[in-house]
Amino acid sequence: MANENDKAQTDVDLMSRAITEARKAALAGEVPVGAVVAVDSAVVALGHNRPIASHDPTAHAEVEALRAAGSALGAYRFEGASLYVTLEPCVMCVGAIVNARIARVYYGARDDKAGALGSVYDIGRDGRLNHRIEVYSGLLESACADLLRDFFRSRR
Numbered sequence: 001m002a003n004e005n006d007k008a009q010t011d012v013d014l015m016s017r018a019i020t021e022a023r024k025a026a027l028a029g030e031v032p033v034g035a036v037v038a039v040d041s042a043v044v045a046l047g048h049n050r051p052i053a054s055h056d057p058t059a060h061a062e063v064e065a066l067r068a069a070g071s072a073l074g075a076y077r078f079e080g081a082s083l084y085v086t087l088e089p090c091v092m093c094v095g096a097i098v099n100a101r102i103a104r105v106y107y108g109a110r111d112d113k114a115g116a117l118g119s120v121y122d123i124g125r126d127g128r129l130n131h132r133i134e135v136y137s138g139l140l141e142s143a144c145a146d147l148l149r150d151f152f153r154s155r156r
């Protein structure tokens with residue numbers, strides 16, 4: 001049982017790192033989404049939303065973290081890796097996750113407007129692609145959702 005408790009605590013710790021990344025995005029005026037790529041529970045790369053600052057519509061937290069992981073690992077596929085992200089990934093990001101061969105995605109808040117891992121679409125788990133993703137939703141969901149809610153409330 002200790003191993004399950006250790007794994008659960010590691011998942012919380014890694015999502016907490018993603019939340020820290022999301023806060024960096026918010027401070028920069030970006031939508032507060034953060035991501036962490038981990039291999040064997042060790043952080044390999046971090047990322048947060050940067051499309052405004054980088055003038056790049058693909059600079060979502062997940063893509064930024066995957067790019068950093070590629071540089072850190074010297075590879076473009078990360079079989080066995082996990083991705084922790086504060087918001088359910090969109091279609092574009094799930095495409096990148098599938099191409100990177102990420103094994104597991106843990107996300108905090110659901111995205112009922114554009115989520116592609118269960119909310120609106122279920123890419124990567126519907127059996128149509130050659131790679132399947134294990135998906136775990138709701139990890140630190142309240143904290144992740146509060147970041148987004150507070151950000152958008154402050155902009156109204």
